[in-house]
Amino acid sequence: MPMQKLLSKTRQAIKDFDMIQDNDKIAVGLSGGKDSLTLLSILKNYQKFSPQNFELIAITLNPGDVDNSPLYKFCEELDVPFYEIQTDIKEIVFDIRKEKNPCSLCAKLRRGALNDNAKKLGCNKVALGHHKDDAVETFLMSMFYEGRYKKSNL
Template sequence: MKLQLLYSRVRKAIDDYNMIDENDTIAVGISGGKDSLALLYALSGLRRFYTHKFNLIAIMINLGYDGFETKKIKDLCNQLNVPLYIVETEISKILAINNNGISDENISCSLCAKLRKGALNSKAKELNCTKVAYAHHQDDVVETTLMSQIFEGHYYCFPPVTYLSNCDISVIRPLIYVTEAEIKGFKNKYDLPVEKNRCPKDGHSKREYVKELLNQINKDNPGAKKKMFSALCSSTVEGWQKDNGS
């Protein structure tokens, strides 16, 4: 995936759902994975020519697992002229205590996500940010929609923009028009400094199960994931109606 195409997809998502306002300060949550680094690349480039002026910072949460590395991420942020803030936490220890004697691994995955987002949003608020950008891409959207049907019995997905009243910050998801395959291509083309996920449960979750299921469905029925995404965009699910009427 070329950089200009990434800019185009991200800009369309931002425009369709009014994600950025004049003089916003946006915090990008950096995990060290390909998705968040691609998002950082896209937003840092859009600063130069987007309709609304906005400021950009990066926030990285240290979960406390051994082997946490930041040098390559720091170098990339310096290259892109984006300030990086690292938040030290003991989330890994909290998860170890919580999971003692608990067999359902999804409990700790859910708690981890809640704690990570809490730490990210709190730091963003501390830094006077108005928006926090999450790196959910199109595949994440489709996976979440299917997970809600399989495991919860209803048709739902997180919206492109979510207002968090408890901290007066909006979460935006500018990668919703970009597929995971396209991000992988972008990572390889631009040699993004991806850091290995240190979580011991990486690759062993309900989401991973649904991801594999969807990949098989898409293999048997080419274009199925795109159609599922289109169905969500044209649905009445809260938050998915485009602001510009396109």
């Protein structure tokens, strides 16, 4: 989908759901995947003509031994401040807890670390590049691996 169409849909969603207000400071959870990279690019482009004045930062959680230098470069090119947060999530999930099905615990730890660090950095909102496919995948993983359905998964 061309950037212009993505920007148009983003602008309409922001307007319809009153998602951004003046003086918001928004942390974009940057995983390095196409969804989060696209979201950051769209929001940065939207910022140029937005009727609201808002700040953007990017936060990446490093669970251990991940080279995020491409993300530093990407954010530098967009002129978005980038924060790489070192975590011990990998150690907790695999070494300490020895999880057989690590996805749920890992997701909870990542979400908590992202929200905590966004707050520490003065952000009042967090944006994630999740979409319908992610919601369906999370729902199915919860059903198969945890044997339960939670509304909060969707």
